[in-house]
Amino acid sequence: MTTLVSDTALVFGRYARQTLRSKMQIFFGALMPVLYLLFYGPLLTAMPLASRGSSWQVLVPGLLLQLGLFGAAFCGFAIIIEKQHGVVERMRVTPVSRLALLLGRVLRDAALFVFQAVLVILVALAMGLRAPLPGILIGFGFVAAMTVSLASLSYALALRVSTPQSFGPLVNAVNMPAMLLSGLMLPMSLAPGWLNVLSHFMPFRYLVDAVRAAFVGDYGGTAMLYGVLVTAALLLASVATGTRLFRRAGA
Amino acid sequence: MAVISTAGLARTFDTKRGPVHAVRGIDLTVEAGEILGFLGPNGAGKTTTLRMLTTLLAPTGGAATVAGCDLLRDPVGVRRQTGYVAQSGGVDPSIRVREELVTQGRLYRLSKAEAEARAEELAHELNLTGLLERKCAALSGGQRRRLDIAMGLTHRPAVLFLDEPTTGLDPGSRSDLWDLVRRIRAQWGTTVFLTTHYLDEADALSDRLVVVDQGRVVAEGTPTALKTRYAGSPDASLQDTFLAITGRGVAPQDTTPIAV
Ligand SMILES: Nc1ncnc2c1ncn2[C@@H]1O[C@H](COP(=O)(O)OP(=O)(O)OP(=O)(O)O)[C@@H](O)[C@H]1O
Ligand SMILES: [Mg+2]
Numbered sequence: 001m002t003t004l005v006s007d008t009a010l011v012f013g014r015y016a017r018q019t020l021r022s023k024m025q026i027f028f029g030a031l032m033p034v035l036y037l038l039f040y041g042p043l044l045t046a047m048p049l050a051s052r053g054s055s056w057q058v059l060v061p062g063l064l065l066q067l068g069l070f071g072a073a074f075c076g077f078a079i080i081i082e083k084q085h086g087v088v089e090r091m092r093v094t095p096v097s098r099l100a101l102l103l104g105r106v107l108r109d110a111a112l113f114v115f116q117a118v119l120v121i122l123v124a125l126a127m128g129l130r131a132p133l134p135g136i137l138i139g140f141g142f143v144a145a146m147t148v149s150l151a152s153l154s155y156a157l158a159l160r161v162s163t164p165q166s167f168g169p170l171v172n173a174v175n176m177p178a179m180l181l182s183g184l185m186l187p188m189s190l191a192p193g194w195l196n197v198l199s200h201f202m203p204f205r206y207l208v209d210a211v212r213a214a215f216v217g218d219y220g221g222t223a224m225l226y227g228v229l230v231t232a233a234l235l236l237a238s239v240a241t242g243t244r245l246f247r248r249a250g251a
Numbered sequence: 252m253a254v255i256s257t258a259g260l261a262r263t264f265d266t267k268r269g270p271v272h273a274v275r276g277i278d279l280t281v282e283a284g285e286i287l288g289f290l291g292p293n294g295a296g297k298t299t300t301l302r303m304l305t306t307l308l309a310p311t312g313g314a315a316t317v318a319g320c321d322l323l324r325d326p327v328g329v330r331r332q333t334g335y336v337a338q339s340g341g342v343d344p345s346i347r348v349r350e351e352l353v354t355q356g357r358l359y360r361l362s363k364a365e366a367e368a369r370a371e372e373l374a375h376e377l378n379l380t381g382l383l384e385r386k387c388a389a390l391s392g393g394q395r396r397r398l399d400i401a402m403g404l405t406h407r408p409a410v411l412f413l414d415e416p417t418t419g420l421d422p423g424s425r426s427d428l429w430d431l432v433r434r435i436r437a438q439w440g441t442t443v444f445l446t447t448h449y450l451d452e453a454d455a456l457s458d459r460l461v462v463v464d465q466g467r468v469v470a471e472g473t474p475t476a477l478k479t480r481y482a483g484s485p486d487a488s489l490q491d492t493f494l495a496i497t498g499r500g501v502a503p504q505d506t507t508p509i510a511v
Contacts (some may be wrong), residue, residue, distance in 0.1 A: 003360075010357050018345070082343065090341025090402065093305050094358040095330040248309055 007097045011104020019112055029071050030116040033063040034123050041127055049187060053216040056129040061139060061211035062184040063124075064117050065204065068143045069179060071113050072150035073171050075105070076158025080167060083159070098246040102239065106151040110144040117143045135214035142211050142231065146204070149234040152242035159245045182208050206230040254410055254442045255281040255304065259313035261466075262299050273299040275466035276313060286436060286443040288457030288474075290450075292497055296466040297446040298338050301412050304444070305335040318409050331359075334408035338415050338446075340399040344388030348379060348398060351387060352405070359406035366405075373401040376431065378424075392419040400428065404435070411435070413445040417452060425449075429456050450489040462496050470496045 019025060037060075044055040082088050091101055117140055121129070154171065161167050179185075182204035188196050199205050210227020218224065257277050264271040274296040281287045291297050302308040304317055306326040314321070320328030342351050349370055356366025374380045377397040382390060390398060396419050403411060413432075417425045429452070435441045447453050453460060454474050462470040462477075470477055478487045481495040 010354070014350075014354055017350075021345075085343055086337050086339050086341035087343050089302075089307055089337060090335075090355075091358060092307055093330060093333075093335045094355070095327050095360065096358045 004097050004100055007100030008103045008107065011091075011096070011100050012107050013104075015105055015108040016111065019108060026112065026115070027119075029067065029113065030119040032070070033067050033116075033120045036063055036066075037120065037123050037127055041124075045128070049190075051189075052218075054128070054130065056124060056127070057131055057215040058187055058212055059185075060121070060124045060129050060131070061215050062186075062208060063120060064139050064143050065146060065182070065208050065211060066179065066184050067116055067120065068113050068146040068150065069175060069182075069184070069204065071116070072109055072147040073154050073175050074168075075109050075151040076154035076156075076167060076171070077164055079105075079155050079158045080161065080164050088159070092246065099239075099243045101246045102152060102155060102242040105155060106148045106239075106242070109151040110147040113147045114140050114144050131215040132217045134219070135217055138214040138219070139211045142207050142214075142227070145231045145235055146207055149231075149238035152238040156238075156242045156245040178202060178204055181205065184208060187212070203230050203234055252283050253280040253316075254283045254285075254319075255279070255315070255317050255444065257304070257313065257315040260300065260303060260310055260315050261312035262296075262303055262308060263311045272466055274303070274310075277463065277466075277468055279461055279468060279471070281442055281444060283442055284436060284440045286432065286445070286456055286458050288453035288460045289444060289446045289463065290448075290453055290460055290493065291446075291463035295463045297463060298414055299466075300463070301335070301414050301444070301446065304329075305333055305412055306330055307335075331406075332409040333412060334403035334406065334410070335412045336399050336403035336414060336416055338418075340395060341402065342387040342395070342398055344386065346387055347383070348374075348385055348387060348390070349383040351398070352383075352401060355402045355405045361406065369405060373404060376404075377401045378427070393421055393424050396420055397424065397428075400431075407439055408441065410442045410444065413443065415446055415448065417447065417449060425452065432456060450493060454489045462493070464497045 041056065041059055044059055047055055049055045049058045079088065092098075121136060157170065158167055161170070181199045181202040183191070183199060188199045188205060191199065206226045207230065209223040213219070213221055213223040213227070257279055259276045259278060260274060261276045262274045264273055277296075277300060289297055289300070299308065303310050304315060304322065306322065306329050310322070314323065316322065317329045318332035320332070322329060352370035352373060353366045356369045357363065361369060370383070374383050377400060379394065379397055379401060382394060387395065387398065396416070400413070400416055403413070417428055420428065432443055432445075433456070436443060445456070457474060459473055460471060460477055461468055470481065472480065474489060475485045477496070478489065478492045479485045482488070482492040
């Protein structure tokens with residue numbers, strides 16, 4: 001257990017230092033959601049999106065998770081390059097824990113995207129978002145959990161493919177429907193019945209609904225309950241998948 | 252006592268164009284403190300065998316023990332005691348040499364202070380001292396190769412696997428590396444399992460040779476014994492011996508470069 005913690009800290013440190021060296025990467029990820037806030041948010045302020053609260057309380061949770069979705073899903077790119085340099089095999093040949101090889105990386109990713117989420121919230125507050133602090137903190141928690149699970153899956157997929165060219169299109173093919181069906185941009189409550197039903201098969205929808213509930217101060221309802229359950233299941237399945245791939249990364 | 256022993260070790264890759272039998276069943280033993288030269292033409296299965304013995308690749312058949320640990324049941328035990336220098340290296344070009352060496356020590360569970368001291372020591376042994384603050388991308392091919400080797404020696408492994416360690420090194424660095432390998436063995440009793448296409452290197456360094464072709468062991472013995480048996484004289488060249496064993500020469504790009 002203590003070796004797992006120290007192994008994870010070691011791997012985390014290596015990748016965190018790499019991230020800190022690239023200020024570009026740190027801020028660039030927040031650019032897309034901030035642009036949405038500036039040029040898309042104002043369109044929604046006059047619309048009656050929310051049954052409770054303002055449109056900002058509907059839009060901002062979506063943007064936070066969009067940050068996680070698009071950021072984390074592409075994390076695997078880095079490991080394809082590392083694999084080509086032999087770095088992955090070099091680490092796998094050491095006694096370091098396989099779980100730590102994954103966790104060190106995904107925790108770095110989670111730290112990065114939570115930092116960007118803080119930037120997005122600051123801009124959103126300036127634009128007019130008003131939401132309870134505990135709700136916002138819960139939102140960060142969901143961003144972190146979503147990053148950890150998606151990044152794990154992204155690394156797992158990246159360990160199986162051999163070139164970045166085959167990785168990008170695959171990720172996009174999953175991400176686009178995930179974004180549309182989870183109601184990131186507009187709540188699924190606006191959708192016709194069939195679409196609403198379909199979206200219930202998209203796990204991220206429950207995360208989005210939970211964060212929206214948190215932003216209006218509803219911490220004990222079914223949205224939160226489902227959100228937490230789905231997130232826990234996602235975390236478990238994706239971390240297990242990622243670790244398995246580090247254990248026997250094939251080619 | 253055998254430090255490495257394999258029985259029917261095999262690996263088949265499933266590819267889109269059908270199965271590739273990279274290693275078809277290898278039986279060999281390596282004694283403690285021995286330097287074993289593992290030879291064979293391109294595609295013979297050398298790297299695949301090394302990747303199995305270092306726990307990177309699961310065998311599809313057979314069994315092996317390395318440093319007293321069963322490959323399948325105790326991979327962590329194997330990892331603790333082996334070092335591996337891969338054919339194509341394993342450092343990140345964007346990271347500084349010192350950081351890579353220290354991280355490697357930490358991955359092998361050295362304390363921070365130990366890992367830092369060890370990085371200095373290795374840099375000294377492999378002639379990298381002036382390069383510690385450079386990014387790995389800014390090293391020459393030969394300097395990079397020396398760094399790869401330093402990384403494999405970090406934890407003073409009982410068994411060292413070297414996959415074509417001297418490819419890309421100039422003659423001076425090559426003979427330095429031979430000296431280093433001999434010194435490590437003399438000082439630490441390290442068992443060394445190395446592949447090479449440089450037959451002079453195999454001849455100079457190995458106590459014993461194992462020649463593989465198409466995934467099988469086709470000959471083994473001391474360099475002198477193999478020369479006598481396959482090329483008719485203990486003074487024959489290893490080149491002729493190798494040709495007689497495999498029925499073909501080494502690929503032209505892999506032979507020792509000749510000045511023109
Ligand atoms: N991941 C893989 N998938 C499919 N085939 C593979 C894979 N790795 C190796 N092979 C095949 O297995 C055979 C043995 O390869 P290996 O790399 O072990 O040879 P080698 O003896 O190290 O050759 P070289 O001297 O060129 O380094 C080759 O035919 C190779 O193409
Ligand atoms: Mg090879």
